[in-house]
């Protein structure tokens with residue numbers, strides 16, 4: 001790889017939040033000549049899956065002061081909002097996600113102007129990496145090849161995989177929407193009964209969007225555990241220093257440890273949310289020290305409970321969901337999906353309810369897959385992912401939740417070697433770090449990664465398991 005006084009050439013693949021933040025950090029921190037390129041298959045930079053929705057009803061699930069792009073300036077986003085005339089918002093507001101996307105875009109643009117360094121953006125898809133000497137070629141779908149010294153995989157959230165059912169032909173039906181993010185709201189507005197597969201944040205996005213458009217039909221939700229995201233309440237500052245007991249190394253031990261802390265905190269007047277929020281800052285360190293078998297146990301048994309309590313929703317959305325449940329417009333089913341079959345004007349849904357052995361059936365008019373990203377890279381059909389895996393340039397983590405990477409995000413090859421030129425960050429690191437998808441974590445990873453690329457040492461949390 002060519003370094004020294006030659007401009008260092010960095011290609012970032014993926015222009016969602018993670019890619020935009022690495023670019024931002026590289027621009028701000030660079031101490032040497034740099035050539036920076038960003039490849040994003042959609043037209044928008046800084047938005048990705050989460051911040052592309054134009055709907056004002058799609059709110060951030062953390063308040064304004066939790067998503068500043070500057071760690072040292074918690075009110076940076078709030079100040080930006082006020083500069084844009086959104087004076088109604090406070091540090092505790094839950095604002096529309098598109099506003100956060102605009103903030104990311106504007107902050108990146110401002111950094112480019114301040115640095116007078118152009119960021120070469122390519123609206124294209126990266127399909128292959130061709131390692132050479134010197135440098136590596138990044139081949140784009142339209143045929144162009146970008147040469148790089150370093151490549152960052154900011155690939156983000158892959159589309160959901162389909163749930164295993166007896167009749168897989170159903171997935172070709174026009175009554176099935178295969179990705180909860182494709183936003184095909186119009187297509188289902190006329191339907192009387194819908195089924196959303198999954199009860200996480202994507203399902204909540206659909207419910208909110210349908211409600212805001214005046215949808216009056218029934219919305220059925222199905223998941224194995226039947227857990228909806230919990231709503232936020234007024235924040236409480238619970239001091240992490242109060243965690244005096246050393247954390248155990250088993251999943252069951254950790255569960256009991258947290259429960260004891262919740263009981264103790266309640267006696268001091270703090271709710272469980274404050275306890276979980278304080279735990280967040282230790283989350284990566286706790287995860288990294290768990291043995292693999294314990295991580296597998298956590299994913300198998302505790303993940304739905306963790307997701308529901310940790311990835312919460314804005315209070316106003318929580319109230320809306322409660323009202324819809326009360327009116328029976330929203331109906332929850334807990335169980336295992338057995339089959340989906342188009343019959344007449346509808347879809348017959350066969351479910352084995354949790355804890356029972358007899359299947360139940362009900363009919364809906366359309367089914368939307370809201371099961372969340374398919375993080376098992378071995379199962380993805382994406383051409384770049386397939387090519388990187390087949391060349392042995394990267395390797396899935398043993399939990400099937402992302403990619404193996406070093407503490408600074410350097411990717412492991414199939415032979416178990418840390419790559420000197422290929423990096424990743426954000427949701428791809430879920431298996432390694434667990435807590436890696438929220439804005440604050442991605443911001444900190446982008447900072448560490450930029451310093452690694454620029455050759456400035458920095459201590460980071462987490463590491464390869």
Ligand SMILES: Cc1cc2nc3c(=O)[nH]c(=O)nc-3n(C[C@H](O)[C@H](O)[C@H](O)COP(=O)(O)OP(=O)(O)OC[C@H]3O[C@@H](n4cnc5c(N)ncnc54)[C@H](O)[C@@H]3O)c2cc1C
Nearest residue numbers: 014016017018041048049050060061126156157426438439
């Ligand atoms: C619906 C939703 C809501 C969320 N809300 C919040 C929230 O309120 N608060 C919070 O803290 N976190 C939230 N998150 C977490 C979220 O994952 C992160 O904040 C962030 O969006 C992850 O950014 P990313 O760039 O890694 O991934 P993505 O947003 O998935 O972006 C990846 C980008 O890479 C591009 N790409 C991938 N492969 C290629 C290729 N080969 N060539 C070219 N381009 C490619 C894709 O087109 C995409 O634009 C939310 C997530 C989702 C899905």
